[in-house]
Amino acid sequence: MTRIRPLALAALTLPLLAGCGLFGGGKSDEYQRTKSTREQPLEVPPDLTSPTYDDRFAIPDPKASTSFSTYQQGRAPGAAGSGPVNLAVLPPIANARVERSGELRYVVAKAEPGQAWPVVREFWLDQGFSIAREDAAAGILETNWRENRPPVETDGIRGLVSRALPGMYSSGERDRFRARIERGAEAGTVEIYVSHRGLEEVFTSTLQDSTRWVPRGGGTDRGLEAEMLQRLVLKLGEPTRKSEPVRMADAKPGPASVAGTSQGRGAAPAASGAQNAVLQNAGAGPIVLNDGFDRGWRRVGLALDRVGFTVEDRDRSKGTYFVRYIDPDASKVDNEGFLDKLAFWRPAEKSAAPQFRIAVAEAGSGASSVTVQDSKGATDTSATGKRILSLLFEQLK
Template sequence: MSRLFPHSIIVLCLTALSACGTISAKLDEMGQDQRTDYKKSQTLPPLEVPPDLTSSTIDESLVVPDITPSGSATFSAYSGERNDPAAARGENVLPAQDTVRMEREGDKRWLVIKGEPAQIWPKVREFFIQSGFLIKQEDPKIGIMETDWMENRADIPKDPIRSVLSKVFDSLYSAATRDKFRVRLERGKEDGTTELYISHRGVEEVVKGTDTIWQSRPSDPELEVEMLNRLVVSFGMDEQKAKALLAQAAPERPRTALTRDAGGQTALTVEEDFSRAWRRTGLALDRVGFTVEDRDRSRGLYFVRYADPLKDEKKDAGFLSKLKFWGGKDDKAIAEQYLVSLISAESKTRIVILNKDGKPENSETSNRILALLEEQLK
């Protein structure tokens, strides 16, 4: 009987801990979508990026701000900046709940926020850090921020035993999916506004032989919407009002068509004006995973890098490739630069691919790029 006593104590402790964890979890879940749970996620080893999803070349250095813009830490300088009229007017204060609205086209949504991108950027960065993400890459100059891969613990299967153990040993189980988000900030069409886009990319762990590998999975528009909703709430908007914005009726999706001209160049025609086509093309590039190095709206150009995994397939299929014992299937395709050019044509927009010199690109790679965009824009 005495031998059972210590075991009984352990069982009672585990039960008590799991009960506390359950109550705490229920309180945390109130008012929150249970599709996502990144708060307790752990940093994971770097994932191998699929060959057609190149890593960004954006500068990953994080700039630590000075105590004052002049770099000084004197009381006089501090007092002077505290009494600055601009600060008193709250020009750098984050947007209030009545200064944010959501726009929608099909399954794509974005925020229009009153304020300059420089004002919005710190709040967005803080939001993702508070949500449990690490900032992998960021470049305020072109308005792009990308998180590191993160585990979504909401994807862990639930059962009574697993639930009890996970309350005590949180890292005992892990999900077979990882998510990352890319944020893009652009100056809005209206003066003094910023347009904010969030795109999702995901991978999943699959069994291959005796090992497991990570492979890409489709972007999830619902996760994008959920992150936008949480971001709006972090700006100060009432949660019910934020949900009402998400419930807006969706307009019809614009039609697209791939065509080929007499010179053999393939083009993607989108039946919408340049402004909308430009916005949706940028989001499509983010969703597919292109590295957007720069953009020039006045010229209608996105500067991107793309590694085509099929480009050298035919070359490697010959006899000599079988003798190439020093190379393997793990060789990655080289990311090359392309220009995605948007040309306004009355109420429509044509999208063509140019090489890095600005000349028409008529290769199979350019056709694949357009096909990927068409899949997102159709």
């Protein structure tokens, strides 16, 4: 076995140790120099200013002591980073507002009916609807059924086909709205009520080869109604020139309200736990509302719109709505065939629905009653009259 002598090993090791010093100091020296260099702050050029920093998202020091007084100072209005962001959320409109009385919402605008009518009509066209019914004498504008197509991200073949042929895929949902304009209780104002009806397409067989349209979610979406009312307020508050943006300083807030709404004139909301409506005499009527005449009149009018009654006329002084009851057949929505459309020689079918009167009257202190009458003003006790009361009660209860 060959051994390496200690002297020879030492002779070989010394040159190696000496060689490390030829390439400068070790890594620890380099880290120290780098650290000391990076600690020097950057100099700002003479023609620039130091940038300002927002400390709203600064991470607090976990070792620092915090007291309630310090927290309050940080939340003070004048504290740095605590100022509100100036966004045009629910801008106040000078000549229109949303009134709220309990669950009832409607728009009050400073305008004459003839001035509000074209604005409301243009509003529905701006929303992508076409007008199906215009009755200026009754103050009613009703849209056609329109498919509700939410923005859904699609990719692959379906996304390509959807972009090339938008009508290839259907969402299976339809919406229509009705706006009713009435003279306001205050001189020079109008009240505008908006009602919604929704349908959805469902399969009628296990093979899923046939469908029909049924009311969606009870037929009425109160959230959509509230959204359209708020949009209508913005439309009514637009400046004369559309190119001119609405200036926030020029807009004056309406009456005391919360998010653009306020309680109705002298109408208190229903007491907690109290029933909004009671259908008496085992469905034969009348319907007793826990509201006075003014609010009861508005509630009945909105219920008629939501159910789909054709309101031909109304007389608020006598508390009477003149309506025709046409049972909405949802299965016939957009169900007209191509050959039916070509049959222009065929006369349109006229509805022979009889006329009814919906009477609203005072029924004691803070209450009102709703009855169904025939065309001559007598109480209607027929099966159709009970059906009308039942439909109204579903909306009023």
